[in-house]
Amino acid sequence: MVFNWFRRQFNDQQEKKEEQKSQSSASPEEVEATEEEETTASEPTPVEATKEEETTANEPTPVEATEEEETTTSEPTPTGTPAWLQQSGGLEKLKESAIDDTPEPEPVTETPTSEETVTTQDEETTWSAQVLANQGRTPEEISEEEISWLKQLRRGLGKTRRNFLNQLKATVGKGPLNEEAVMEIEALLLQADVGIEATDYIVETLQAKMREEALPLESAIAYLKEIVREILERPFQEKNTPITFAPEQDKLNIWLITGVNGAGKTTTIGKLAHLGQKSDYTCLIAAADTFRAAAVEQVKAWGDRANTEVVANPGKNTDPAAVVYDAISKAQSKGTELLLVDTAGRLQNKKNLMEELGKIRKVIDKKAPDANIESLLVIDASLGQNGLRQAEAFTEVARLSGVVLTKLDGSSKGGVALAISKQLNLPIRFIGAGEGIEDLRPFSSYEFAEALLSE
Ligand SMILES: Nc1nc2c(ncn2[C@@H]2O[C@H](COP(=O)(O)OP(=O)(O)OP(=O)(O)O)[C@@H](O)[C@H]2O)c(=O)[nH]1
Known part of the structure; x- marks a missing residue:
């Protein structure tokens, strides 16, 4: 059974369902996975992910991914929980927050540099696993490769995210946005390459909402994520084109x-x-x-x-x-x-x-x-x-048919994705965040909004 990286699911979902049903006599975690499977699209099991890693082991990988491999192992553990998730303590966090729509990763308070690096890595892993879990993946179905990718995306958008969040912290929660706050948010969006059209739309929509109710920070961020997703998804809706962009099998x-x-x-x-x-x-x-x-x-x-x-x-x-x-x-x-x-x-x-x-x-x-x-x-x-x-x-x-947005890892500010959607009205199909062969994935508006705005 082959994982289709364009669709981010197995080519033969039916086959996988049957396979999972035959395994469902095991732990509660595995039972959970089977139930989940019935309501969501098929995604990689740890076994598949391991196979994938074996076959791609010789390919050039980004430095970050290589570092990651040194600290983690792709082997599934005897309990069926991937080792990377156990090591980070992420499973507990993931389980605790699995029912929340808007997960809150724990803030970093430590100062020692070496420990801080580990903590940040752990948080990034937990965050990435959470983003996948929110899309219907169980811990057992999340592959290390996808975790690495999400971490990379999050890092690529790090500077823009920190600027946004700091500004939001300073301005929201205090009732409708005043003129000064609006101007600051506007400036921030423009600096992040969001472009005038999308910036105006975001500011106006946010302001209208805040006139209705005084949003606490968390709700404002959740609302902003909704706006971002809406902008990114509109070209798909207007062109009536599916979100998934994959070659058709057995056809040119x-x-x-x-x-x-x-x-x-x-x-x-x-x-x-x-x-x-x-x-x-x-x-x-x-x-x-x-x-x-x-x-x-x-x-x-x-x-x-x-x-x-x-x-x-x-x-x-x-x-x-x-x-x-x-x-x-x-x-x-x-x-x-x-x-x-x-x-x-x-x-x-x-x-x-x-x-x-x-x-x-x-x-x-x-x-x-x-x-x-x-x-x-x-x-x-x-x-x-x-x-x-x-x-x-x-x-x-x-x-x-769409856009491939490259170099999201470098000096890019990421906001250009919103400008493309709004100004060119073209769906973004893939994003590149690095020079390595693994550094390109299908675009997901959900993952992008999370990487851009999650604390
Ligand atoms: N950091 C980073 N660099 C990238 C990414 N994608 C491509 N590059 C780099 O951008 C440079 C140009 O990439 P090419 O693929 O040669 O670009 P091209 O559009 O084919 O250019 P021409 O062949 O000149 O038409 C190379 O140094 C790539 O390594 C990315 O996602 N991130």
Whole structure:
């Protein structure tokens, strides 16, 4: 049984249900897991998670994840509780708070540096486990890999979160927001790259609520999370598109990856191919960024890392549409399920670039009329509003299905996710938070709002 990392559930839910039922004679924790399963989507069991880790052990991982591995073990314990959760004491905390919608991680009060690091790691683990638990996962179903990812996301948004929370602490709980408080919150949102439209919407909605009732801090944060989720989810609703964005099995899916130079297209392709391989799809990459000489070599290197074949034409002045044509032929003859197409981020001018994208799209439509074709725009989160402006050109021609937001780990302030949703009205499909092959996951508005606003 294979875990589908795009859907974040097993490919064959039915199979898993049966398997869990046959195991349900064990501990109360395991019984709980079976009951949970009936009401929620299938997610990884510790056994699966361990298998996954075994098969990905050789891949490059971010430094943080490696450190984590040193302090924890992925082996499930005899009681069925993952060791990482036992070590952090997180299980007790998780159980205590499992019924709360708005969990409160314990504040850090210690000062010694080495202990503080451990405490923070523990809190991050507990927080991550809680976020997954709130989405219906039992402790036994939570894999270490997903915990690492959530920690990474939380760290990436750390600075913005602390600023927000400090400001909220200083202003809410005192009745309707006064003019000064509104201006401060507005400034904070704009500094976090939320953009004018989304900032106005957040401030107005928050203010209207606070006119109705004086919200204590906790309620204000919970309400703010709701607003954030609403903004992030609106493009999905307006486009009537499912939240899950996964290749269809046993069918050719072609994902065209676009975006300006340096946004992270090639890296994203490598990460997506890796997710595809892990999820048991057959994958192929088309190196159609023929404008920049090094781009083909770069995408080949990522193909190697992701164990995915790359179709390229090494000749000079190669027509990118011809590379795509060859790649589709190959995909069709091999029965490939996911073909990822790298495209140029810069040409002599915007008109040429857009013409080239149009030509590639035409070839795809003609050569693979039955394929599922998606077009993803890669945006560098650390560029803030500038990244958004650059992206606007692509929205005109590329018939976009959504956005991949990269570099949420660096100097990015994270708020650009809200600006993208509000201004471009595009669903965010994946987020990248690191340069390693594991550092990309499907976007979850719930997890993002929690990472941005949870204390
Ligand atoms: N910190 C961080 N760096 C990233 C992330 N994604 C990509 N990068 C880095 O961003 C730089 C540019 O990434 P590429 O994948 O080459 O970008 P590109 O859009 O393909 O650029 P061109 O090939 O020039 O068109 C590389 O140094 C990547 O390692 C991310 O999520 N976090």
